[in-house]
Amino acid sequence: MVIFKNEFVEIIKEESHIPWLKIFTAQRYKELTDCPDDLRQKLYLCMETVEKIMIEYYNPTKINIAMFGNYVPHVHIHVMARFEEDGFFPESMWGKKQKELNLSLPDESSFFEKLVKKLSEIF
Amino acid sequence: MVIFKNEFVEIIKEESHIPWLKIFTAQRYKELTDCPDDLRQKLYLCMETVEKIMIEYYNPTKINIAMFGNYVPHVHIHVMARFEEDGFFPESMWGKKQKELNLSLPDESSFFEKLVKKLSEIF
Numbered sequence: 268m269v270i271f272k273n274e275f276v277e278i279i280k281e282e283s284h285i286p287w288l289k290i291f292t293a294q295r296y297k298e299l300t301d302c303p304d305d306l307r308q309k310l311y312l313c314m315e316t317v318e319k320i321m322i323e324y325y326n327p328t329k330i331n332i333a334m335f336g337n338y339v340p341h342v343h344i345h346v347m348a349r350f351e352e353d354g355f356f357p358e359s360m361w362g363k364k365q366k367e368l369n370l371s372l373p374d375e376s377s378f379f380e381k382l383v384k385k386l387s388e389i390f
Numbered sequence: 391m392v393i394f395k396n397e398f399v400e401i402i403k404e405e406s407h408i409p410w411l412k413i414f415t416a417q418r419y420k421e422l423t424d425c426p427d428d429l430r431q432k433l434y435l436c437m438e439t440v441e442k443i444m445i446e447y448y449n450p451t452k453i454n455i456a457m458f459g460n461y462v463p464h465v466h467i468h469v470m471a472r473f474e475e476d477g478f479f480p481e482s483m484w485g486k487k488q489k490e491l492n493l494s495l496p497d498e499s500s501f502f503e504k505l506v507k508k509l510s511e512i513f
Contacts, residue, residue, distance in 0.1 A: 297452070298441065298445065298452075298453050299437075299438065299441060299453070299455065300438050300441050300442050300445070307438075311434060314422075315422065315423050315430075318421065318422060318423050319423050322421065322423070328460070329420070329421075329458070329459055329460050329463055330421050330422070330457075331456075331457065331458045331459075331460065332422065332456065332457040332458075333454075333455065333456040333457070333458075333482070334453075334454065334455040334456070335452070335454045335455075335456075335482050336452055336454075337451070337452050337454065337472060337479060337480035337481070337482070338480050340452055349460060356460060357460035357461050358460070358484070359456070359458050359460070359482070359484040361481070361482040361484040361485045362484045362485075
């Protein structure tokens with residue numbers, strides 16, 4: 268599901284039991300330092316904005332951020348809100364499942380609204 | 391092993407069969423957006439410099455970057471040079487081991503020298 272899109276970036280929801288967004292560059296680059304400086308700054312600003320709104324809205328135990336791209340070498344940033352009660356904490360979301368899910372979160376639609384509002388102010 | 395240290399950041403080698411560095415802030419912050427803007431810019435610059443020198447020196451298949459801190463909530467950035475021949479590729483280094491190691495890499499001491507030289511020019 269596309270949450271936000273403009274000429275520079277596209278933000279997509281990852282299907283998960285935790286709040287998890289992926290920020291892609293609109294144009295494809297393999298590595299972060301392959302991006303033009305201006306685009307990379309925009310990516311960082313998106314990443315920081317997603318982190319801030321996630322913290323405000325979900326009050327997570329910790330934010331996790333990752334840029335891999337081993338399967339699809341197209342620069343993208345994963346931003347995840349992690350909770351002690353989530354199935355993988357304290358391991359990464361790519362780690363070993365630790366326990367059954369015991370997580371109750373507020374409705375995501377208001378989170379997306381707040382995020383899109385903030386991003387629309389920035390861009 | 392500490393590779394580089396100044397008043398803002400500390401870069402530490404992670405023991406691994408791949409080139410893997412961790413960039414810590416000297417002062418402790420929980421989340422990336424808790425860092426003062428100026429420090430966060432320095433962190434990004436370090437991350438980009440490590441990425442660039444890793445690419446130049448090791449010619450990896452892909453750079454992987456991660457910021458978790460679930461065990462120790464102190465902002466730090468993992469930068470890893472990944473290779474098709476490494477034990478976990480294309481999974482993340484926190485994923486399931488895929489195969490036995492079949493990786494031959496150049497000596498790391500020259501890599502550290504190049505990196506420290508570049509960082510000393512920047513800071």
